[in-house]
Amino acid sequence: MKILSSKQVRALDAYTISNEPVSSWQLMERASRAFVQCLLSKFEEVPHFHIFCGKGNNGGDGLAIARILAERGHPVSVYVVEYREGGTPDFLENLVKVGRHLKPKFVFSEEDLTWPEHGVIIDALLGTGLSKPVEGLLAAVILRINATRLPVVSVDIASGLSADRINPAGDVIVRPDCTVSFQLPKLCFMLPECAPYVGEWQVIDIGILEEGIERQYSDFFLTTRENLPHLIKKRGKYSHKGTFGHALLVAGSYGRMGAAMLSARACLRSGVGLLTAYVPRCGYQVLQTGAPETMVLTDPDDEVLTSIPDARQYSAIGVGPGIGTDERTYYAFQMLLSNFSAPMVLDADALNLLAQYPELMKMLPENTILTPHPREFQRLAGKTANSLEAIGVARDLAEKYKIIFCLKGAHTAVVLPDRRVYFNPTGNPGMATGGTGDVLTGIIVALLAQGYAPDIAARLGVFKHGEAGDRAAAIRSEAAVIASDLIENLRWGK
Numbered sequence: 001m002k003i004l005s006s007k008q009v010r011a012l013d014a015y016t017i018s019n020e021p022v023s024s025w026q027l028m029e030r031a032s033r034a035f036v037q038c039l040l041s042k043f044e045e046v047p048h049f050h051i052f053c054g055k056g057n058n059g060g061d062g063l064a065i066a067r068i069l070a071e072r073g074h075p076v077s078v079y080v081v082e083y084r085e086g087g088t089p090d091f092l093e094n095l096v097k098v099g100r101h102l103k104p105k106f107v108f109s110e111e112d113l114t115w116p117e118h119g120v121i122i123d124a125l126l127g128t129g130l131s132k133p134v135e136g137l138l139a140a141v142i143l144r145i146n147a148t149r150l151p152v153v154s155v156d157i158a159s160g161l162s163a164d165r166i167n168p169a170g171d172v173i174v175r176p177d178c179t180v181s182f183q184l185p186k187l188c189f190m191l192p193e194c195a196p197y198v199g200e201w202q203v204i205d206i207g208i209l210e211e212g213i214e215r216q217y218s219d220f221f222l223t224t225r226e227n228l229p230h231l232i233k234k235r236g237k238y239s240h241k242g243t244f245g246h247a248l249l250v251a252g253s254y255g256r257m258g259a260a261m262l263s264a265r266a267c268l269r270s271g272v273g274l275l276t277a278y279v280p281r282c283g284y285q286v287l288q289t290g291a292p293e294t295m296v297l298t299d300p301d302d303e304v305l306t307s308i309p310d311a312r313q314y315s316a317i318g319v320g321p322g323i324g325t326d327e328r329t330y331y332a333f334q335m336l337l338s339n340f341s342a343p344m345v346l347d348a349d350a351l352n353l354l355a356q357y358p359e360l361m362k363m364l365p366e367n368t369i370l371t372p373h374p375r376e377f378q379r380l381a382g383k384t385a386n387s388l389e390a391i392g393v394a395r396d397l398a399e400k401y402k403i404i405f406c407l408k409g410a411h412t413a414v415v416l417p418d419r420r421v422y423f424n425p426t427g428n429p430g431m432a433t434g435g436t437g438d439v440l441t442g443i444i445v446a447l448l449a450q451g452y453a454p455d456i457a458a459r460l461g462v463f464k465h466g467e468a469g470d471r472a473a474a475i476r477s478e479a480a481v482i483a484s485d486l487i488e489n490l491r492w493g494k
């Protein structure tokens, strides 16, 4: 699913209006009806809705939503915040229409506000037409909304929040519990800095023309459940273990064999035909016992990796979980990079080694997948002001070295060498716990070994990892999730 800028969304609305054709008021009516349907599905008992409207089209939506709710007999109060004169034509038309069912309260100053004690607040003050920081009366109303203990649902986007960039500190923005957005997600929904101004978010279909979306160019996408299942390879009746590749996992050091084990078990549960692990000698028994399906090769050293095996026979290589950053491990890693160019995924200490020895970057095989969490990325690429800037730096590096980044986070961003960015929708805060990254490495190396193209292996791996986390959290609750639960909850069917 594409992520478009506010300007592109305006062009898209205009395209739908002239090509469907549909009037802009009708499109607003469609959006508002879809919003009401979604809103009512969130509550078992319909509460009293308090709808705060601005005077642009977001306010127009608010008025239409108020009317539709009132027509159905639901309790509604509607407030129009008079921060400017006039209003957009669709706002004005809906103001006339709502007047047949309800008496809006016009708010000219803070004193006009009587604050509700029960019910749900609907925020329809400002939408994607935000053009300057919020001040004066609008700011006062937003601060009051943020001070309430009542649930807040924003229409399309929280009022005051910029869709396409990160607001400067100090901007006055609604902090909703939930945002119900029209047709396509906004870039800000993907960024951790914006999370307090987004809440739970949901995108609803308002019937924007698909061909109009196709005409808009974007480098940003949200991976969706719908566009992934067909990418999962069927296992044919006559397939054998050789059909699904042979992965090599280079992992572990003394005291960190758990990382190797988690990666190995995740790899085995992700469809790989054969798995060999290359570990220091201290890991031999651990893996042979804990992951008996794995073949184990050992380094001459007891505690850290100091050399590499002959990797020519492997269809993919995963390096990093638990290997540490010993200088001898650096030499081994360098040797691996200079001798082999199989599809590779690098995580954890392999990334720390890259940060410590940046000359290794030039040796990475094309389409190598790097899976840093924010601190690892900072070590690798330097400090950035915010997550959007970090994504920009990752795009430059991905293009320069022809590599793929999975920038791990609530919406992990898969950044491709052609600069496209795919955000991931699955996963939950329960996954912010030790070892989940090792699981991801194991999944991705399994997909690479089975012959998935690296960009698909990265996107699919990240998606399935998050989905397994969601399943685990549904069973155990977020706080109780540990990395092993993800492995147990991997599913590769539809």
Ligand SMILES: NC(=O)C1=CN([C@@H]2O[C@H](COP(=O)(O)OP(=O)(O)OC[C@H]3O[C@@H](n4cnc5c(N)ncnc54)[C@H](OP(=O)(O)O)[C@@H]3O)[C@@H](O)[C@H]2O)[C@@H](O)CC1
Pocket (backbone or CB within 6 Å): 010, 013, 014, 024, 027, 028, 029, 031, 054, 055, 056, 057, 058, 059, 061, 083, 088, 125, 126, 127, 128, 129, 130, 131, 132, 133, 134, 135, 138, 155, 156, 157, 182
């Ligand atoms: N297009 C469609 O067909 C559909 C659109 N839909 C809905 O429309 C929404 C976008 O509507 P919109 O473009 O009218 O923008 P919106 O944010 O409501 O108001 C802009 C007004 O506010 C003003 N203003 C801006 N910032 C300000 C500030 N800080 N403080 C004070 N004023 C400020 C700005 O002033 P100006 O920039 O002109 O000076 C302008 O007058 C979108 O989010 C969705 O909800 C849906 O119905 C689906 C169909």
Ligand SMILES: [K+]
Pocket (backbone or CB within 6 Å): 058, 123, 124, 125, 126, 127, 154, 155, 156, 157, 158, 159
């Ligand atoms: K809003």
